[in-house]
Amino acid sequence: MMKHSNAALAAALLLAGAISGCSMAPSYQRPAAPVADAFPAGTPPVGAATTAAQGTQAAIDTGWRAFFPDGRLQQLIETALANNRDLRIAALRIEEARGVYRIQRADRLPTLNANLGESRSRTPGFASISGQPQTSGRFDASLAIPAFELDFFGRVKSLSDAALASYLATEEAKQAAQISLVAEVAKAYYTERAFAEQQVLAESTYDARKRTFDLTRQRVEGGASSLLDLRSNEQQMETARASALALARQRAQAANALALLVGQALPAGTASGAPQPTEDAQADAMSALTAGAPSDLLANRPDIRAAEQRLKSANANIGAARAAFFPRITLTTSAGSASRDFSGLFEGGSGTWAFAPQLVLPIFDTGRNLANLDVSHARKNIAVADYEKTIQTAFREVADALAARTYLGEQVAAQRTVQEAQAERLRLLQLRFENGVASSLDVLDAQRELFTAQQALVQARLLRMSSAIDLYRALGGGLK
Structure with missing residues (x-):
């Protein structure tokens, strides 16, 4: 037996x-990408030959250590990848999704x-044949x-397939989070450095205006200048001091934002020391990325791959909803x-x-199974729209970064020319002022315009660096 x-x-x-x-x-069919077949070509700047870097390497093949040669920045990125709480949550989401998939897969056996x-x-005795308990x-x-x-109709299999796709989506989401973290740390680092550079410029401008103020005060005491000139110099001097203090505050806040991304206090010396202006050669190297075709984004961008996995999960859930109509x-x-x-x-x-x-x-369930099927179809349509929107967003991010690459190089060059011209104008006016030919108001005006030009150049350099980082991230770089 x-x-x-x-x-x-x-x-x-x-x-x-x-x-x-x-x-x-339903048989899964990848939706067509709702974007053009090629990225829009940038228009050369008016009145100048474009010097935008031509793509020579693919972002996905360029590790972040090679893309960011700054040793301090590399240390910060390494620390952030180990300690950032958002990335840690993304990793734990993977463990959660893996466990759910294993549970669902176990139901198939x-x-x-x-x-x-x-x-x-x-x-008891009254219930037994013998009359005894x-x-x-x-x-x-x-x-x-x-x-x-x-599982004749594949209900359990469909649920298992949906759980697998959800698990793979969380893995892709973690990779997308890592790419974003690398880019955000780099942008926060260069932002802090730009504020530091602007703070130094503001402090040096304050020192120059203070010297002019002292000289004007001496001339007022000697009867060679008026109190109006003195008060105008004082106003410009204190304006520079206020700008330096504001930039010091912004630099400290930028360092705090960087520390939040890194996940711990910044290493000693990271946000201190003399700031170095962004080198144009480094920005050129960082911008030298091959854009490729929009179709490449489907394979290179983990956020697009995650959206597709969510679509596959929704598609599999339709199978489970259909199987619920059968025995x-x-x-x-x-x-x-x-x-x-x-x-x-x-x-x-x-x-x-x-x-x-x-x-x-199932014979009569007051429409429950039919409603579940309608919900699963609606969720699939939502997943399709989300997938298409993710592709369109990726396309725009790359197109914006390419447009910035086309224009920002020339913008930086033009702004540098403006600064050099303002510096020379100030030098000539200071000579004329010291010889009694020009007024202190002319010198003040030149100092103000030079300070504005210097700050604008720092901002233009930061924009160019940020656009290079955005292009690197938008093309799927930052995993290695």
């Missing part, structure tokens, strides 16, 4: 494995339990498969032995078995 029961159990397992593989999910139990009961006992040992669903067949079976005494539990003739298939056919 025991051999026959084991054979029946094995046959049931083989049958379950053979029939669990169908799916009623039978659960085998080993059972060992004892039961005792007492029958009787006590009986029983020992049971068995292997059992509890309520295993025979659900479950199988409960067991094989073992039973005896009144524990010593005779495994003796001959004590074998037991049970085979209990069950079929549940």
Whole structure:
């Protein structure tokens, strides 16, 4: 008897494995990318030949260590990848999704339990044949498969496929988070450095205006200048001092933002020391990336891959909703032995078995299954729209970065020319003022315009560096 029961159990397992593989999910078709076949070409700046870097390398093949040669920045990125809480949450989301997928995948195979139990009961005298109370006992040992669903219509398989796609989407989301983190740390670092450079310029401007103020005061005391000139010089001097203090505050706040991204206090010396102006050669090298075709983004951008995995998950859930309209067949079976005494539990003739298939056919559910199917179709349509929007957003980010690459190089060059011209104008006016030919108001005006030109040049350099980082991120760089 025991051999026959084991054979029946094995046959049931083989049958379950053979029939669990169908799916009623729609055949997945990737939606067409709702963007142009090529990125828009930038228009050369008016009145100048463009010097925008021509792409020579792919962003996805360029590791962030090679893209960011600054040693302090590399240290910050390494620390951020290890300590940033948003990235840590993304990693934990992967563990959560992996666990959900493993749970769902386990439902596709039978659960085998080993059972060992004892039961005792007492029958009162009026209910027994002998008229005397009787006590009986029983020992049971068995292997059992509890309520295993025979997946004829692929409901369990569809749920497993949906869980797998959700798990893969979280992995892609973590990669997207890492790319964004690398880019944000770099932009925050260069922003802090730009504020530091502007602060130094403001302090040097204050020193220059203070010298002019002191000279004007001497001339007022000698009767060569008026109090109006003195107060105008004082106003410009204090304006420079206020700008230096404001930039010091902005630099400190930028350092705090950088520390938040890094996930811990900044290493000593990271946001201190003399700031170095952004080198144009470095910006040229960082901008030298091959844009490729928009279709390349589908493979290079993890956020697009994550959106597609979410679409696949929604598509698989349609299969589960469709299968709910059909019968659900479950199988409960067991094989073992039973005896009144524990010593005779495994003796001959004590074998037991049970085979209990069950079929549940939905007949009237007040439209529940139909509503679930409608919901699954709606969620798929939402996932399609989300996928298409993600592609369009990626296309725009690359196009914006390419446009910035086309124009910002010339903008930096033009702003540098403005600064040089203002510096020379101030030098000439200071000579004329010292010789009594020009007024202090002329010098003040030149100092103000030079300070504005210097600050604008720093901002233009920062914009160019930020646009290079944006292009690197938008093309899928930053994982290595």
